[in-house]
Each structure stands twice: as structure tokens, then as C-alpha cells.
Amino acid sequence: FGAIKEVQTGETADLSDYKHIWVFAEQRKGKLMNVALELIGEGHRLANEISADTQVCAVLVGNKIDHLAAECFAYGADKVIMIQDPLLEQYTTDGYTKVITDAIHEMKPEIVLYGATHIGRDLAPRIAARCNTGLTADCTRLDVKVSSYIEFAKKKTTLDISTLDPEDTSTGIKQTRPAFGGNLMATIICPNTRPQMSTVRPGVMQKREKVEGATGEIVTYKPTIAKSDIHIDVVDVVKSAKELVSLTDADIICSGGRGLGDASGFKLIQEFADKVGGVVGSSRAAVDAGWIDQSHQVGQTGTTVKPKIYFACGISGAIQHLAGMQTSDYIVAINKDADCPMMEVADFCIVGDLYKVIPQIIAEWDKAEDLHDAATRKEA
Amino acid sequence: MAFKIIVCAKQVPDTNVIKINPKTGTLIREGVPSILNHDDANALEEALKIKDQYPDTHITVITMGPPQANDLLFECIAMGADDGILVSDRAVGGSDTWATSNTLEAAVRKVGDFDLLWCGRQAIDGDTAQVGPQLAEKLGVPQVTYVQEFELDKDMKTITVKRQMEDGYELIKLQTPCMLTAIKELNSPRYMYMSGIFADKTMKTWNAKDIEVDLNTVGLEASPTNVFRSFTPAPKGKGIVITGDTEKEIADNLLVNLKEKQVI
Ligand SMILES: Cc1cc2nc3c(=O)[nH]c(=O)nc-3n(C[C@H](O)[C@H](O)[C@H](O)COP(=O)(O)OP(=O)(O)OC[C@H]3O[C@@H](n4cnc5c(N)ncnc54)[C@H](O)[C@@H]3O)c2cc1C
Ligand SMILES: Cc1cc2nc3c(=O)[nH]c(=O)nc-3n(C[C@H](O)[C@H](O)[C@H](O)COP(=O)(O)OP(=O)(O)OC[C@H]3O[C@@H](n4cnc5c(N)ncnc54)[C@H](O)[C@@H]3O)c2cc1C
Numbered sequence: 001f002g003a004i005k006e007v008q009t010g011e012t013a014d015l016s017d018y019k020h021i022w023v024f025a026e027q028r029k030g031k032l033m034n035v036a037l038e039l040i041g042e043g044h045r046l047a048n049e050i051s052a053d054t055q056v057c058a059v060l061v062g063n064k065i066d067h068l069a070a071e072c073f074a075y076g077a078d079k080v081i082m083i084q085d086p087l088l089e090q091y092t093t094d095g096y097t098k099v100i101t102d103a104i105h106e107m108k109p110e111i112v113l114y115g116a117t118h119i120g121r122d123l124a125p126r127i128a129a130r131c132n133t134g135l136t137a138d139c140t141r142l143d144v145k146v147s148s149y150i151e152f153a154k155k156k157t158t159l160d161i162s163t164l165d166p167e168d169t170s171t172g173i174k175q176t177r178p179a180f181g182g183n184l185m186a187t188i189i190c191p192n193t194r195p196q197m198s199t200v201r202p203g204v205m206q207k208r209e210k211v212e213g214a215t216g217e218i219v220t221y222k223p224t225i226a227k228s229d230i231h232i233d234v235v236d237v238v239k240s241a242k243e244l245v246s247l248t249d250a251d252i253i254c255s256g257g258r259g260l261g262d263a264s265g266f267k268l269i270q271e272f273a274d275k276v277g278g279v280v281g282s283s284r285a286a287v288d289a290g291w292i293d294q295s296h297q298v299g300q301t302g303t304t305v306k307p308k309i310y311f312a313c314g315i316s317g318a319i320q321h322l323a324g325m326q327t328s329d330y331i332v333a334i335n336k337d338a339d340c341p342m343m344e345v346a347d348f349c350i351v352g353d354l355y356k357v358i359p360q361i362i363a364e365w366d367k368a369e370d371l372h373d374a375a376t377r378k379e380a
Numbered sequence: 381m382a383f384k385i386i387v388c389a390k391q392v393p394d395t396n397v398i399k400i401n402p403k404t405g406t407l408i409r410e411g412v413p414s415i416l417n418h419d420d421a422n423a424l425e426e427a428l429k430i431k432d433q434y435p436d437t438h439i440t441v442i443t444m445g446p447p448q449a450n451d452l453l454f455e456c457i458a459m460g461a462d463d464g465i466l467v468s469d470r471a472v473g474g475s476d477t478w479a480t481s482n483t484l485e486a487a488v489r490k491v492g493d494f495d496l497l498w499c500g501r502q503a504i505d506g507d508t509a510q511v512g513p514q515l516a517e518k519l520g521v522p523q524v525t526y527v528q529e530f531e532l533d534k535d536m537k538t539i540t541v542k543r544q545m546e547d548g549y550e551l552i553k554l555q556t557p558c559m560l561t562a563i564k565e566l567n568s569p570r571y572m573y574m575s576g577i578f579a580d581k582t583m584k585t586w587n588a589k590d591i592e593v594d595l596n597t598v599g600l601e602a603s604p605t606n607v608f609r610s611f612t613p614a615p616k617g618k619g620i621v622i623t624g625d626t627e628k629e630i631a632d633n634l635l636v637n638l639k640e641k642q643v644i
Contacts, residue, residue, distance in 0.1 A: 093513070093523055118545050122525045125477065125510035129517035134478060134604030137508035159611040174608055179507050180407070181395035186610040193604040231522035231558075235540075236551040276644075294565075295547070300507075308643045319395075326613070330643055332634065333619075347619040348637055350630055360631035371632050372639035 018194040021047050022081070022109040024100070025058040025072055026119055028091070032068055034248065035115030035202035037075045042142060042205035043113060044076050046173065049144035050110070055079050057109070057219075061096055063089035069218055076208040079217045081107075087225050090237070091119050094230045097126045099223035104131055106221075109195050111173055113142075116199040124199050134190035136198040141176035149174050149187070157185065172196055182300055182323030203248040203304045204327070240295070247296070247303045252278030252311070255298055255325075256286055259314015259335065259354060263291035268358055269313060275362045281305065281325075283315045299324035313354045317342030334358065383437040383536055384494045385427045387461065388484055388515070389420035391445050391452040392505045400612050416452050419500025421569035423562035426530055427498055428460045428570065434536075438462050442487050444472060444480065450583070457581050458572035464581075465491065469588040474600030477506070481514035482602075486593035487586065488519060495536070495556040501526060501563045509561075516559035524552055528565040 021043045025036040036058070043056035057079040058072035069080040083099050104112065104127070112127075114120035116138045128135035141156075143149035147166040153159040175198045176187045190196040247253060254276065256269040266280065273280045281303075282296040298305055300320040310328035315321060317333070317340055325331070326345055333346035334354045343349045350357055364371070391414050399408040416424075424441065431437040441456040443449050444467040453464030465487060472483045488497065497519070499512035509525070516523040528549060529542035537556050542549040544563060588595060596602055620637065624630035638644045 093525075097517075118526055118543075121509050122513060122523070125508075125513035126517050126523070128510070129478065129481065129514040132478070132604070134476065135508075135510060136605060137477075137510055153609075153611070155614070157611045157614050159609055171608060177507075180393075180398055180400070180505055181507070183395060183398050183400050183612070184407070184610055185613055187608040188605050189608040190605050232524065232552050232554040234550055234552055237545075237548070238551065239548040309638065330638070330641060331619070332638075343619070345619075348634060349619050349621045350634065351621070352627065352630065356627045357630060360627040361634065364628065364631045364635055367632075368635040368639050368644055372636050375636045 015192075015194055018108045018110040020055045020057055020079075020109050020111075021050075022057050022059050022104075022112045022195070023077070024112065024114040024120065024123070025060050025068070025077075025080075026115055026117060027060065027062055027065055027068055028119075030062070030065055030068070032071055033115055033117060033202075034207075035117060035120075035200070035205075037071075037207045038202070038205040039113045039115060039200060040072060040075045040077050041208040042200070043111075044208060046111065046142060046144050049148060054110075057081055059083065059100065059103070061088055061099060063087075070215075073214040073216045074210050074212060076211075076214075077216055079219060081219045081221055083221045083223050085223050085225050087227065087230065088223070090234050091123075092230050092232055092234065093122055093126055094232065095225060096123050097130060098229050099221075099225055101127050101130045102224060103221050104195060112195045112197045114197070114199045116201045120199050124197060128197050131193075131195070131197075133193040133195060133197060134188075136175035136177060136188040136190070139175045139177045139198045139200045140204045142198065142200070143174045143176075144172070146171065146174075152176075173198070178300075178323055182319045201304050203306055247279055247281055247298065247305050250279035250305065250307050252276050252309045253281045253298070253305055253307045253325075253328075254278045254311045254313065255281035255283065255315060256292075256313050257283035257315030257321075258285040258289065259316075260286065260291065261314075263289075265314070265355075266292050268355070272311070272313075272358050272362055275365050276309075278307075278309075278311075281310075283318075283321050312342050312346070313358065315342055316340045317345060383430065383434055383496075384492075385430065385437060385439045385496045385498065386488055386491060386494045387420070387424045387427050387439060387441045387456070387498045388500075388511070389424060389441050389443050389452060389456060390417045390500070390503045390505075391415070391443060391449040392417045392503055395504045414448065414451065416455055417500050417503045418564060419502055419562050421500075422564055422566045423498035423500050423560075424456055424459060424461060425567045425569040426527075426560075426562055427496070429567065430496075430532060431460065440465060440491055442467065442484065442491065444468070444483055444487070447585075450585070453583050455572060457583070459570055460573075462581055464583045466583070466585045467587075467591060468585055471588045471595055472593075472598045474603065475598055476603035476605040477508050477510040477514055478605070479598045479603045481511050481518055482597040483588075483591070483593055484511065484515050485518040486591040488515070490586070490591050493557070496539075497521065497557065497559040499559065499561045501561040512559060512561040519559070521557050521559050522554055523559045523561070524554065525561040526563050527560045528563055530560070530566065
């Protein structure tokens with residue numbers, strides 16, 4: 001590697017030179033990742049908290065991806081920065097880092113958001129290091145105004161808010177993230193360098209309602225990139241033959257854990273999911289036991305999910321599992337152990353043998369409407 | 381010429397047994413065992429596998445941390461690493477990932493040229509997965525993160541790796557020197573064997589001066605990110621216990637409740 005170079009300190013240039021919010025609109029094979037649209041939505045919320053003239057810019061990097069601009073506008077981008085070159089067709093750390101860093105230096109965004117995907121978490125730290133600025137990892141909540149941070153803290157945390165001044169504007173973007181395996185939440189700020197950057201966990205931010213035909217400004221950024229800038233050779237991109245589990249989009253998830261006892265337990269879980277129109281999830285213990293593929297794993301090292309209903313069947317509720325599903329609208333715990341941690345976070349707790357309970361739920365599912373009517377009549 | 385590998389490894393509290401004081405939002409460190417970060421054990425294992433095949437491979441483990449992180453070096457050497465270096469200095473305390481990678485960069489440069497630099501994907505305490513890529517950037521070497529399979533060509537220069545993606549993998553070729561980050565799917569780390577400890581291996585402790593790092597680029601003060609607040613998530617109110625004399629009755633009660641909330 002190269003000769004010893006001078007270590008630069010952070011770019012403490014005039015912070016007010018930096019304006020607008022950039023979203024790295026990650027695309028793979030000409031298709032936008034869901035998280036890109038979520039971040040455009042979140043970018044909007046933040047832009048409103050900063051000022052009326054703060055824009056949300058989707059940064060599209062690739063080759064022959066002009067068609068994606070319309071989708072970014074439809075989901076609320078004010079502007080699209082288009083960076084295209086045949087050398088950017090396939091994601092490479094080197095290629096993307098170079099062109100995005102160059103664009104950042106030229107256009108000076110105040111905030112840059114990336115999805116915390118396998119690509120985002122490879123790319124963002126490399127860019128942050130090249131820009132000598134801070135990067136907050138895997139955020140689950142962002143606030144600019146202290147007043148909205150206080151609202152969040154009141155509802156969702158044990159934080160003592162008496163020390164926070166709602167009018168304080170000095171702290172920039174407050175980026176909240178889990179650490180220590182979800183045991184601790186930390187809010188990180190980046191006060192002295194720009195841009196402020198975060199990777200954001202897929203599935204936690206809200207997309208905006210799609211507005212067909214929405215338009216905005218397209219800025220074409222001509223990248224300076226040569227073959228010699230890219231030091232790796234992507235020989236092949238292989239999709240696993242297994243069917244894609246779309247845990248992040250599922251309304252209902254039926255998850256099984258070690259409590260299933262063996263691999264065949266997932267047959268019951270699959271039947272359950274089929275009945276309720278859900279998707280099969282799992283704990284890591286079930287994955288490690290070889291009962292089910294890793295793509296089904298929910299949790300800190302699996303997928304973060306936020307379904308309407310999460311059925312946790314024979315899952316104890318280890319902190320790393322909870323980290324990935326705790327924000328589900330409703331959690332149903334089915335477990336033999338009335339005192340397991342899952343029962344602490346569940347909205348509905350069923351203490352019992354999952355092999356006895358689940359078949360009954362499957363059998364009764366279609367009668368829910370009638371059962372509810374009967375119950376309300378009885379009450380009246 | 382010996383093949384040179386550097387492994388960056390971090391000593392972390394075992395987050396499975398960690399307790400947080402919910403009032404102050406701080407860690408209760410007493411009684412929490414410190415362990416070699418999981419992914420870093422996978423990184424070291426992959427280095428050791430190369431050494432199994434090419435015995436003149438030299439593996440140096442670098443860790444940055446307080447004096448007790450020396451225990452980690454013992455463990456790595458007992459697994460089969462050749463040297464261990466502890467970078468320890470009050471001046472580097474409180475570093476964020478930017479500042480941590482500046483320190484590790486200086487330590488790597490002092491160790492000298494390498495063929496492979498291995499990191500773990502992610503440390504289980506800070507959980508950022510940023511140090512590897514930032515270190516690679518500062519050293520000016522290419523990187524591949526999330527490595528699930530690794531192969532070194534006979535030319536000892538060309539590397540083929542599978543990089544894990546959410547829905548499959550990328551097959552990537554690159555040349556040494558480079559930085560790779562290991563994930564648990566890569567291998568199963570071996571156990572320590574005691575004879576390893578007594579062979580002619582060295583352990584050193586370096587301070588900030590030894591590695592000639594610019595003090596304006598390390599430690600809490602120099603870090604671009606700061607912890608603004610830390611806290612524990614709010615406990616949720618206790619849920620409804622669904623009861624019934626038979627499983628059928630339980631199922632019915634659950635469905636009535638879900639219907640009531642209009643989620644089904
Ligand atoms: C760094 C790190 C990252 C991790 N990441 C993740 C992650 O992303 N996702 C994840 O899930 N885990 C993760 N883990 C593992 C986690 O700590 C737990 O080990 C795991 O979640 C336990 O899975 P489980 O609940 O299925 O198993 P167990 O904890 O063994 O629980 C089984 C449960 O089944 C119940 N049970 C048994 N039989 C029945 C029955 N017949 N009917 C009903 N209930 C029954 C038992 O009462 C028990 O509560 C991680 C760990 C580490 C260290
Ligand atoms: C609650 C909390 C939240 C934090 N959030 C952020 C944040 O969002 N952004 C930020 O920049 N900093 C953050 N930090 C600081 C960060 O944890 C430290 O800089 C830490 O030293 C390195 O980050 P990590 O533990 O996340 O390592 P990772 O980047 O996850 O580690 C990846 C790999 O780098 C190598 N490595 C990492 N640290 C060392 C070491 N000390 N010695 C040898 N090898 C090492 C290992 O191979 C490791 O597997 C946070 C700290 C805390 C306490």
C-alpha cells in the first residue's frame with residue numbers, strides 16, 4: 001500500500017455551506033431498494049424540521065437507470081442527482097465511494113442517509129472516512145428538532161428529558177441507534193463536521209404515499225471514473241435459489257424458535273402462515289440448528305420486521321431477537337413458559353404447547369368474524 | 381517470502397449477560413465476562429487456516445483497548461497467532477470509529493507491509509461494522525466485507541471470495557494487499573491449545589507515541605461523533621393473558637381480541 005500520508009483532521013469548514021438532505025437511492029439491477037423509498041420519506045420529515053427551503057435529493061448511482069428518477073419523485077424526492085457510467089453498472093466499493101465522495105465535495109449536502117443494507121454498510125464508512133466526517137450506524141430514529149426528540153423520548157424511552165432544551169438548535173441531527181445487542185440505545189450527534197451521515201435500518205422508516213406523475217429537478221452529475229479506480233472484479237452475482245422471504249413487507253409473520261423441537265415443526269408454522277396470509281420467520285436458534293434457512297431469521301443479526309401481527313411460537317425472547325421485532329404492532333407469544341421474556345413484550349400471551357394451540361388457531365381462523373360478533377352480542 | 385497477515389481483534393463484554401442500569405443508562409460492567417469478539421474469532425480462524433496450509437505465514441493480532449485487553453492476545457496466540465500487539469493509551473480512549481481507525485491505521489503501518497488484513501464484520505458492543513472499511517480507506521487498500529467464503533490462489537496474490545448479500549452472494553476476485561471482514565458463516569473458530577502459548581511468540585504493548593499517531597486525530601475530543609444521550613428502551617405495559625379451558629377456547633379468545641383491535 002501507499003506511502004505514509006498526512007492524516008487529515010475533520011473538515012471543520014463553515015458548516016453553513018452545507019445544505020439539503022441526500023438519500024443514497026440504492027438500486028440493484030435497475031430496481032430501487034425499498035429502504036431508499038423509506039429514506040426519501042424520512043428525509044422529508046427531517047427537511048421540514050430544518051427549513052422550508054431544505055430539499056430531499058435522491059442520489060442515483062449506476063448505469064442506464066434514468067427510469068428510476070420518476071419513482072424517486074413519486075415517493076417525494078424534490079431532486080434527483082443522477083450519476084451514471086458503465087463502470088458503475090455493478091456496485092463496487094471503490095467505484096461508488098469515488099463518485100459519491102466527489103459529488104459530496106462539490107455539492108456539499110448537510111446530511112447523507114444510506115440504507116443499512118449489505119451495500120450501504122460497506123459503502124458509507126468508506127465515504128465517511130474519505131470525507132473525514134462522522135457516521136452513525138444502523139439508526140432506528142432520526143430527529144433534527146430537540147422538541148421532536150423529546151416527544152420520541154417521552155413515548156419510547158426511559159430518558160430524563162428535563163435536561164433537554166426544546167429550542168436548542170446547536171446539536172444538528174440526533175441519530176438514535178441500538179448498541180450492545182439492543183440492550184442500550186444511544187443518540188449520536190456529529191456537531192463539528194459535515195456532512196452528517198447515517199445508515200438507517202431497513203423497515204423502520206415510513207414511505208410516503210405514492211404520487212403518480214410527480215416530477216422534480218434532475219441534476220446530471222458526470223462522474224470522473226476510470227477502470228484503474230476499481231480494484232476488485234465482481235465475477236458473478238448469485239441469487240440464492242431459495243425463494244425470497246419478504247419479511248420486511250409482511251403484514252403477518254409466524255415465527256418459530258427452538259421450542260418447535262425439530263425441523264418438522266416448521267411444517268406447522270408454514271401451514272399457520274399459509275392460513276393467515278403471513279410469512280415464516282424464525283429465531284437464530286432455529287437457524288443454527290439447521291431447521292430453516294438464515295433468510296428467515298428475525299433479529300439483530302437477521303431481519304428487522306414491523307408487521308401488524310408477529311406470532312412468536314416457541315421463541316423465548318432473547319434481546320437480540322427482540323431487537324428485530326419489538327416494534328411490531330401486535331405481538332402474540334405462544335410459549336410453555338409464562339415467565340419467558342417474550343411474554344414481557346407481548347400484547348397477547350398464550351401460555352401453552354404450541355403444538356396444541358396453533359392447530360386450533362388454524363382451525364378457527366376463518367370464524368374470527370363470527371366469534372367476534374358473538375362475543376360483542378354477549379357483552380351487550 | 382513469508383505471507384503476512386494482520387488480524388484486528390476487539391475485546392468485548394459478552395452482550396448476552398450484560399446488564400444496563402435503567403436509571404443511568406450505563407453498563408453494569410461487574411461480573412460481565414470479556415470475550416474475543418465473535419466475528420474476530422472467525423477472522424483469526426481464516427488466517428490460521430492459511431497458516432495451516434502455508435506454515436511460513438506470519439499472523440500478527442492487533443487490539444486497541446485497556447490493559448486487560450492483553451488477555452485477548454493470550455487467547456489469540458493460544459489459538460495459533462504469532463504475535464500480539466496491544467495498543468493502549470489514555471489518549472485514544474473514547475474514540476469513535478473514525479478515531480479508532482486512525483489509531484489502528486498507525487499501528488498497522490508500524491507493523492509494516494501485509495498481504496492480508498482481516499477484521500470482523502462487526503463488534504458486538506459498538507455494533508457499527510464501520511472500523512474495517514474505515515481502516516481500509518485510510519491504508520488505501522481495497523476491501524470486501526461480509527466474507528462468507530475465502531480462497532487464496534497458489535500465486536499467493538489472487539483472492540477469490542464470496543461476499544454475502546441479503547439474497548445470495550457476490551463472487552469477487554481481487555489482489556493482495558486488501559482488507560476483508562469475516563462473518564460467522566465463514567468458518568468455525570478452533571479452540572486454544574496450550575502448547576501454542578509457550579512457543580517463541582511475542583506480545584508487545586504500544587502507546588500513542590510508539591505508533592506515532594497524530595494526537596489530534598484520536599480520542600474523544602477528536603472524534604467527529606459524540607454520544608448525545610444514552611438510555612434503555614421503555615418497558616412495555618404487560619399484555620393480555622389469553623386463557624381458556626381448552627386450546628380451542630384459547631384460540632377463539634385470541635381471535636376475538638385480534639378482531640377487536642381490527643388487525644385481522
Ligand atoms: C451476537 C449475537 C447475535 C444474535 N442475533 C440473533 C438474531 O438476530 N435473532 C435471534 O433470534 N437470535 C439471535 N441471537 C441468539 C439469541 O441470543 C438466542 O439464543 C435465540 O434468539 C434463542 O432462540 P429461541 O428463542 O428460539 O430459543 P430458546 O431461547 O431456547 O427458547 C425456546 C423457547 O421455546 C419454548 N418452548 C419449548 N417447547 C415449547 C412448546 N412445545 N410450545 C411452546 N413453547 C415451547 C421454551 O419455553 C423457550 O421459551 C444472537 C446472539 C448473539 C450472541
Ligand atoms: C453506545 C455506543 C454507540 C456508538 N455509536 C457509534 C456510531 O454510531 N458511530 C461511530 O463512529 N462510533 C460509535 N461508537 C463508538 C465505537 O463503538 C467505537 O469507536 C469502537 O471503538 C469501534 O466501533 P465498534 O465497536 O462498532 O466496532 P466495529 O466497527 O463494529 O468493528 C468491526 C471490526 O473492527 C475491528 N475493531 C474494532 N474495534 C477494534 C479495536 N478496539 N481493536 C482492534 N480491532 C478493532 C474488529 O476486527 C471488529 O470486528 C459508539 C459507542 C457506543 C458506546
